[in-house]
Amino acid sequence: MVLPGRIVKNTLTALFAVVPFISFANSANDTVQAHVEHAETTEVHAEAAHADEHAPASKKDAIDAYIQHHLQDTHDFTFFSDEEQGKHYGFSLPVILFDNGLKIFSSGELHHGEKVANVDGNYYMLHHGKIYKTDAAGTLNYDQHHHPTNVMPLDFSITKNVVTMLFVAALMFFMFIGLAKSYKKGPIPTGMGRILEPLIIFIREEIAIPNIGEKKYRKFMGFLLTVFFFIWILNLLGMTPLGVNVTGNIAVTVCLALLTFFITQISANKDYWKHIFWMPGVPVPMKIILMPIELLGILTKPFALLIRLFANITAGHVVIMSLIAMMFVGKNLAADMPISLGLTLFISVIELLVAFLQAFIFTMLSSLFIGMAVQDHHHEEDHDHHTDEEPIII
């Protein structure tokens, strides 16, 4: 059963529009942080937004904390900060909480986690990028892993990642509207479209048509193009000094993989489901055994997609930050600096390639899964026909 293109397109648009708001601040980064927090002491009041040399005992722990902080999502957009004077240059973003009613306030009131925010009688405290509900004194109760056990309100804030995703969405919107408009003047695009057109044709010829087929690729081109450019531009923005790490945030990659998952399942035809639940051409006991394996296979494919993108981008950022931090850990600055900067430059160039490659791989695997779901299965008729015909032997 194939849905009409109109419904698929509207569903995709609605799902895509929801993606920025699903990105809760710091949903699953705790698993990575858990090992780092063993070494840190529990000094909440000394935790400024870019705290790296305050509470932790050794330089290595300070660097670990610095790297973990830079991988996270923050409630304000800080460009750079001055440690000695404690000033941060940037702007605050709105915090939207749902805690028995909608509470909207500026993140400037959270003061980078130093003071308690007082909003309509409720007190909120920022700790490691997450907002907890406390009392007027700002007490946070810790369990044995130094994680606060306070209640967390539902956090729908416009964080740095959300701002970046909205910016990339607006950028893509204007780029492609410009390209589409320039086609009115003639078959060759002018301006920005000259870069985009070969890329779009590359995706159509190399990714969409070979995997999905000539007849049905048109419906899915919108999704594939969006995913490709979205991931590519976000990866590239992660390389800039702005310090945004969107695709390295597991919430974002989960949403992208979920989009692929829903699109493949919604547009799958009967042959696909028959192959999963009741594989034809196989004896019955094998069919019973194969069914849970195939069901698991449906889930592992998007899971691999999301882990691949998340791990590649996060690992790249961690390596670059560790190489820069090597300068501070080493004893001889004059000798360490050129080595460290040289290696960082080398790794950054590789990361530029990785940015494109991960977008390409995500798009290609998505189109492969979609193609597997929507393809017409010609083999069925061949199996049946071969039993009827006699082989002609002369």
Next chain:
Amino acid sequence: MEGTLNLIGAGLVVIGAGLGLGKIGGSAMDAIARQPEAAGKIQTAMIIIAALLEGLAFAALILGK
């Protein structure tokens, strides 16, 4: 002790990734040597398989840490 086991595991992951990528690279070189005009397609396929393998390696590293 836990840190040492982590590092040994990371080393094993890197050995696995290195072996896999080496095998892919070797086969790609052989194939390009046989048929230089198909070099473009072979290169594309090699990059794709390399990215899949890197994904597994990075996933193991991140999940282990």
